[in-house]
Amino acid sequence: MGGSQEKDEPCSCSEAREHLERFLDHECDGDMTARLAGHVASCEHCSRIADAETHLREILRSRCAEQAPPELRARVLGRLAVMRSTTSAASVTSVTSMTSVTTADGTTTVRSQTQTIRYRLG
Incomplete structure (x- = not known):
């Protein structure tokens, strides 16, 4: 039953960075989403990275919404x-x-x- 233990194990920083884009795009399954959300909430470094990525995405989204005159x-x-x-x-x-x-x-x-x-x- 090692598979269920892996679901409950905390996420590492390297694993969080590996899956950050999919996490922010809401493309992870429920277990991975919960693990990543828990890690990002408790790790100041990964939280800053996630916030910066989210901010960058918001800037790009707002710039892409502009239409040509x-x-x-x-x-x-x-x-x-x-x-x-x-x-x-x-x-x-x-x-x-x-x-x-x-x-x-x-x-x-x-x-x-x-x-x-x-x-x-x-």
Whole structure:
């Protein structure tokens, strides 16, 4: 019955770090969730890590919720329409991702990356 003892054993810091993302995404089973929640509640170090990860996720979620201004949206859609009408043999797609990180001292860093993807149609 070693399996039931493992369920009742406290979670280690390394195990908490290993499963932290799944825990915060509510993807762990009930036993693992209880063990991780207990550990994070009692371990100051892991609690700070979980709080920082939660804060980062909230920042990213709020930044991803922002929508492009209507003028930019219209300009991009217009260019896509031109590209679609003039490109018969190939298609080009540009994807831009932006990441914003605010540190504890209030400094915000924004990184953007554009990737161009080309592929043949038909």
